[in-house]
Amino acid sequence: MLMEDVLEGDCLIVSLNEKRLDAVIAANFREALVARIDQGQRNIVLDMSHVSFMDSSGLGAVVYVLKHIGHDGRLRICGVTPGVMAVLKLTRMDRVLKTFETREAAIAA
Amino acid sequence: MPSTLKIDPHPNRHSLRNAVDYHLEVTLAKSSHNADPEDYHLALALAIREPVIRAMNATEDRVRKSGAKQIHYLSMEFLIGRLLANNLRNLGLYDVCAEVASDMGLNLADVLETECDPALGNGGLGRLAACFLDSLASLSYPGYGYGINYQFGLFRQTFLNGFQREQPDNWAVHGTPWHVERREQSSMIPIYGRVEGDLDADGQYNPHWLDWKTLIGVPADIPVVGYGGRSVNFLRLYTARAPAEFDMAIFNDGDYLRAMEHQVAVETVSKVLYPSDSAEAGRELRFIQEYFFVACAMRDIFRRHAAAGHRIDEFGRYNAIQLNDTHPSLAVVELMRTLVDEHSISWDAAWEITQQTTAYTNHTLLPEALERWSAALFGRVLPRHLEIVYEINRRFLGEVALRHPGDDARLQRMSIVQDHPHKEIRMAHLAIVGSHSVNGVAEMHSELVKSQLVPDFYELWPERFNNKTNGVTPRRWLLNCNHRLADLISETLGEGWIADLAQLGRLEPLAADPAFRAAFRQVKLKNKTDLAKRMRSVAGVTVDPASMFDVQIKRIHEYKRQLLNALHIMHLYCRITEDRYALPAPKTFIFSGKAAPGYALAKLIIKLINNIARVVNADPRVNHSMRVVFYPDYKVSVAEVIVPAADLSEQISTAGYEASGTGNMKLAMNGALTIGTLDGANVEIAREVGADNIYIFGLTAAEVIERRLAGDVARLIYQTNPDVNRVVTRLTDGTFSHDDHGLFAPIARALLEQGDHYMHLSDFADYAQKHEQAARDYCDIERWSARAIMNVARSARFSSDRTIREYATEIWNLRQVV
Numbered sequence: 001m002l003m004e005d006v007l008e009g010d011c012l013i014v015s016l017n018e019k020r021l022d023a024v025i026a027a028n029f030r031e032a033l034v035a036r037i038d039q040g041q042r043n044i045v046l047d048m049s050h051v052s053f054m055d056s057s058g059l060g061a062v063v064y065v066l067k068h069i070g071h072d073g074r075l076r077i078c079g080v081t082p083g084v085m086a087v088l089k090l091t092r093m094d095r096v097l098k099t100f101e102t103r104e105a106a107i108a109a
Numbered sequence: 110m111p112s113t114l115k116i117d118p119h120p121n122r123h124s125l126r127n128a129v130d131y132h133l134e135v136t137l138a139k140s141s142h143n144a145d146p147e148d149y150h151l152a153l154a155l156a157i158r159e160p161v162i163r164a165m166n167a168t169e170d171r172v173r174k175s176g177a178k179q180i181h182y183l184s185m186e187f188l189i190g191r192l193l194a195n196n197l198r199n200l201g202l203y204d205v206c207a208e209v210a211s212d213m214g215l216n217l218a219d220v221l222e223t224e225c226d227p228a229l230g231n232g233g234l235g236r237l238a239a240c241f242l243d244s245l246a247s248l249s250y251p252g253y254g255y256g257i258n259y260q261f262g263l264f265r266q267t268f269l270n271g272f273q274r275e276q277p278d279n280w281a282v283h284g285t286p287w288h289v290e291r292r293e294q295s296s297m298i299p300i301y302g303r304v305e306g307d308l309d310a311d312g313q314y315n316p317h318w319l320d321w322k323t324l325i326g327v328p329a330d331i332p333v334v335g336y337g338g339r340s341v342n343f344l345r346l347y348t349a350r351a352p353a354e355f356d357m358a359i360f361n362d363g364d365y366l367r368a369m370e371h372q373v374a375v376e377t378v379s380k381v382l383y384p385s386d387s388a389e390a391g392r393e394l395r396f397i398q399e400y401f402f403v404a405c406a407m408r409d410i411f412r413r414h415a416a417a418g419h420r421i422d423e424f425g426r427y428n429a430i431q432l433n434d435t436h437p438s439l440a441v442v443e444l445m446r447t448l449v450d451e452h453s454i455s456w457d458a459a460w461e462i463t464q465q466t467t468a469y470t471n472h473t474l475l476p477e478a479l480e481r482w483s484a485a486l487f488g489r490v491l492p493r494h495l496e497i498v499y500e501i502n503r504r505f506l507g508e509v510a511l512r513h514p515g516d517d518a519r520l521q522r523m524s525i526v527q528d529h530p531h532k533e534i535r536m537a538h539l540a541i542v543g544s545h546s547v548n549g550v551a552e553m554h555s556e557l558v559k560s561q562l563v564p565d566f567y568e569l570w571p572e573r574f575n576n577k578t579n580g581v582t583p584r585r586w587l588l589n590c591n592h593r594l595a596d597l598i599s600e601t602l603g604e605g606w607i608a609d610l611a612q613l614g615r616l617e618p619l620a621a622d623p624a625f626r627a628a629f630r631q632v633k634l635k636n637k638t639d640l641a642k643r644m645r646s647v648a649g650v651t652v653d654p655a656s657m658f659d660v661q662i663k664r665i666h667e668y669k670r671q672l673l674n675a676l677h678i679m680h681l682y683c684r685i686t687e688d689r690y691a692l693p694a695p696k697t698f699i700f701s702g703k704a705a706p707g708y709a710l711a712k713l714i715i716k717l718i719n720n721i722a723r724v725v726n727a728d729p730r731v732n733h734s735m736r737v738v739f740y741p742d743y744k745v746s747v748a749e750v751i752v753p754a755a756d757l758s759e760q761i762s763t764a765g766y767e768a769s770g771t772g773n774m775k776l777a778m779n780g781a782l783t784i785g786t787l788d789g790a791n792v793e794i795a796r797e798v799g800a801d802n803i804y805i806f807g808l809t810a811a812e813v814i815e816r817r818l819a820g821d822v823a824r825l826i827y828q829t830n831p832d833v834n835r836v837v838t839r840l841t842d843g844t845f846s847h848d849d850h851g852l853f854a855p856i857a858r859a860l861l862e863q864g865d866h867y868m869h870l871s872d873f874a875d876y877a878q879k880h881e882q883a884a885r886d887y888c889d890i891e892r893w894s895a896r897a898i899m900n901v902a903r904s905a906r907f908s909s910d911r912t913i914r915e916y917a918t919e920i921w922n923l924r925q926v927v
């Protein structure tokens with residue numbers, strides 16, 4: 001699984017450099033994000049601009065991360081492709097997850 | 110041979126020959142040395158496919174630019190039949206193709222005969238859908254079909270010792286030139302999972318559908334060529350696939366079997382067409398099939414709507430959705446889910462759009478055929494949708510309660526959710542509540558829908574109920590299947606009738622013209638001779654083309670009463686062999702039809718007919734005046750051979766049971782006289798052709814109900830009517846069962862011990878009397894011909910062009926895009 005971290009101020013930008021967030025990588029993805037949270041990162045922007053397909057395992061992983069970071073943490077998502085947005089809308093998660101078109105907008109929010 | 114292909118938008122003999130040669134040599138890598146008729150068929154189809162695809166693209170462009178409203182016809186079945194001949198006729202290229210074939214030393218009819226006949230439907234409902242698509246395209250309405258690309262269509266029927274055997278029908282195993290796969294327009298379809306309730310940022314209930322499994326719906330378009338070639342619409346059929354890269358990932362992990370298991374499980378969804386009338390296992394798969402194609406269609410309709418630049422609140426203004434029976438009723442829920450969940454439309458606004466968009470066609474009065482799904486299954490497969498159904502129902506029952514305070518019984522009758530004895534979702538109620546129009550398919554049927562099937566709904570919304578009598582396309586069912594008669598009509602009237610069937614009315618005066626009658630008779634005789642040759646080859650029975658061809662072709666079912674026909678043949682056999690009776694005119698009784706694999710009595714009726722055929726055809730006392738043939742593996746292409754050859758059309762269902770029938774229309778349009786009950790569209794056929802040109806017999810629908818209320822009459826009829834007594838006795842005395850007295854005992858029991866439920870015995874005497882009359886009438890061949898011509902001349906009402914115009918103006922509010 002290809003992931004890349006960039007720290008801007010107190011905001012950790014995590015780029016998932018995979019085309020698919022599905023059952024094949026969902027568990028690793030979830031553990032990787034949970035590890036960062038457990039290490040103290042409370043302000044995360046997840047850049048999904050490379051991800052064109054997300055299945056329910058992938059969505060489950062994102063939801064798990066959102067719950068794990070809790071109300072006192074911040075998880076935003078940027079670079080949501082049409083395929084991923086379709087899944088978020090299908091499941092109404094677009095009303096829960098904060099999504100932004102660009103990385104800059106997500107950081108500034 | 111050419112090494113490159115120059116596309117000619119209007120093929121002539123030379124350019125078409127070039128294209129056929131090109132595809133034979135380059136696409137199929139064959140030459141005249143090793144090409145067989147199937148290769149020629151494929152090369153010809155590929156040559157024709159190019160102008161068809163171009164016309165399809167041009168039609169779509171024209172529709173897009175027009176901004177016109179579109180109709181999306183959702184059906185679990187499309188019984189499309191063979192396509193090449195029909196497309197050639199509609200494009201006006203049949204004759205030039207025949208010349209090209211002749212130039213190549215081939216007979217076009219032989220080449221066309223090699224095309225597979227996709228059995229993507231069970232019977233009338235699926236064939237109706239195909240006729241509607243033809244009419245939509247021929248009338249230049251923007252209308253599209255949505256369904257499932259079943260790998261295995263309805264089973265192939267063979268007989269083993271007279272018993273039906275079912276063989277798989279892998280219809281597309283050799284590929285089809287008419288599929289245009291649109292992989293880039295695939296849809297992701299979730300099923301299963303759970304709903305997790307939560308609150309959104311505004312504190313509103315916000316359920317999340319989680320942990321679903323994924324199906325991928327891959328569309329393939331089949332072009333639907335309208336008559337004249339001006340408009341080419343499409344039928345979009347979906348195949349279920351597993352998400353490919355997902356499987357590859359498992360495969361790469363080394364777990365090949367698991368990857369294959371997942372793929373097989375997913376692809377099962379579009380594997381098999383379920384035979385109607387069968388209560389076999391696999392209901393969950395059937396339910397998933399229904400959701401799968403509805404969800405694929407809805408995504409496609411929303412995608413096209415957005416691509417046209419329309420706003421979401423204009424959805425109902427630009428789209429109409431017709432539910433062909435209850436199988437696509439989930440469209441109501443899927444539309445609501447998409448609008449509310451994905452487009453954040455308020456419930457009330459979404460409901461208005463849903464009702465504005467959706468219309469429902471009822472096809473059956475049989476309570477057992479009205480779909481209900483257990484709430485447990487529904488919730489397991491579509492948890493979010495079940496929530497939406499409950500909310501629709503809650504609001505709907507609130508509306509009913511306001512109109513009828515305290516009437517709990519009414520609420521229970523009308524509820525979408527049936528609570529007892531099992532919690533089930535009533536799909537017909539869902540379709541009615543979610544639609545702005547509910548139609549039956551013949552005048553009588555539409556009245557029975559209102560008065561018997563769902564009277565509470567009619568009382569609540571009388572304006573919602575209407576009739577759209579079925580029709581059949583005259584292109585396939587006269588121009589293409591009966592080219593001799595079509596040529597005779599065109600020589601007499603010109604070709605205008607093909608697009609305007611009302612012009613057939615001008616044939617009426619010709620019924621009095623001896624020369625026209627003789628020409629008409631000659632056509633019929635040639636068609637009968639063709640069918641006789643086929644029957645000798647397929648069923649091994651030799652028949653006399655001069656005999657009266659008495660035809661019953663349809664699904665085998667007790668209510669359709671092939672058994673009544675069989676009992677009557679047994680009766681004639683007994684009269685000839687025991688009573689020294691002589692038939693006024695020789696008769697050939699022709700049956701064709703399939704029984705659902707799980708319908709034991711229907712299968713036994715097939716065995717009975719085959720046994721009767723064996724006895725009658727081998728008995729020298731009888732076989733000079735009477736033959737019986739069961740033509741196996743009934744399908745569209747078989748009907749296309751039998752229909753033009755029929756003299757007498759058996760439409761003998763128990764009154765009140767057949768919604769419409771369309772075989773009755775095809776046969777009348779081709780000059781067969783009907784012997785039938787006052788059921789379905791027979792009533793309208795009788796009105797159109799006139800009482801002198803049809804044989805009506807039997808109890809009416811109201812009399813059937815009265816007879817049932819009067820108590821069990823079966824034994825009384827059996828004891829008092831010697832003819833009935835004799836044929837029922839013959840069922841079990843070994844005459845037709847090689848002394849196996851028990852073989853047909855279940856049929857005898859069904860007749861005698863179930864209160865004559867389908868009125869076989871009650872209607873027998875009248876049926877036999879009308880048959881006797883028809884046989885005598887047939888001897889006056891001039892008068893018979895005149896009456897047959899009157900049937901053709903007065904069949905205009907039964908064109909699907911008329912039906913589609915009514916749908917377009919009265920339900921869909923659609924305009925033509927020319």
